[in-house]
Amino acid sequence: MKQNIYDNPIFFEQYNSLRNSGVTYNDFVEQPAMKSLIPALHGKSVLDLGCGAGHLARYCIENGASKVLGVDISKNMIEQANKENKHEKIDYICLPIEDLEFPEYKFDIIISSLAVHYIEDYPALVEKISGLLIKGGEFIFSTEHPMVTARREKNNWIKDTEGNRLYYAVDHYQEEGKREEHWYVDGVIKYHRTVSTLINTLINYGLVLEKIIEPQSTPAGLEIMPKLIHEVRKPSFMIIKAFKM
Template sequence: MSHKGFNAYNQEQFFTNYFKRRERSDSPNNAIEGPMIFEMLGDITGNSILDLGCGDGSFGKDLIQNGATEYIGVEGSEKMVEAAKANLKTLNGKVIMDTMESYPYPDKAYDIVTSRFAIHYVSDINQLFDSIHNSLKDNGKFIFSVQHPLTTSSFLSKQSGEKRENWIVDNYFLDGEREEPWIDHIVVKFHRTIEQYFTALRDNGFTILELREGNPKRQHFSSEEEFKRRQRIPVVLAFACEKSK
């Protein structure tokens, strides 16, 4: 059975095993993507932030503790929403159970919109980017990460196991659904090229300020072996964008 979007996270075993993997010190979330996103955000003091696909709210907790005055997380998984509310219960943060596709985006409401490793679950990024653009204040920022297209083009190399030593890149220019074997389940993601992300952002009124591919830094890894392995292929693609005037 395959799962689309947030549905996989409502499976008890998947939910538990996902956090075991994510909480590893050398996981891509902690050693690559997390430090990079915070670098791209910079000073967030006084900002209102909308976080799409907020997961367990731990990112929101960090944002509030680093100076954000308003945090709204949008999450479709019931189990993730429950975890996020627990993480944010003593802080000035709010979690809404909804999908990023159907969330009713208010006009010019946020200084920053973020999304971490979630937009690759969305089939129509043009509609999403248009909604995000409208919800940002003038000169507002949109900062997000997705699984790198070199790794979503094909999952054939996963037949050798989760900890791959080689990666097959195939059908790169054929965008659309991909079924990834992940944590003993099949999860549907949407593959698109770097160019397609760039074009969709530009066509929906964004100026691209920064494009990052998650170049690993040794200080973020406890294992020299894992650091060297992560230098072989990018696993993260991230953009920092500004709402064009």
């Protein structure tokens, strides 16, 4: 199923409000870690899968990329990208990642920020990505950590009677597949995969694992969002970097 939750008006309004605040897990945990793994971009062609409003695409151009193609299923996101992060070296396409086809084109770098966990057929996605990379090309992506996606119920923090967090519950870890949750609206679907599946699928399609990060907050994030201290106890994200042999 190709979910397009970002074109739900209620979800889009609430999500935009959160991201525009600049005080999010993305700002202080996920994005700094993603950017730390992106290599030197000078003269490189970049494919941004699940580009959203185009912030990471713009970052790549500002850091020397010669061309960026941003792809997203959401019409709302692509319209916002063209308003806020338009650039002569960036093209945005409104298209499901699963439908992307460039049989005669290769990219130096493929990036994807928090989109992979929305894709049902992970092996097909990795096969496509491998085919779109040049030899030596790199794939860097972030996903919700399998610790987060594993449990079917989403009340993972077990608290005492005063509301203090005692521990984080993980269950159903080996039971991969669809997870459904309420996030501004009902029926938001993500897909849980184990760490071994995430890594071995890359290997199966000719990619070599280079680095994994389970990031914690930046110091600035801890000052602005004290609750980010809990990333020490339970990581929210995993960032993986691999390259094509």
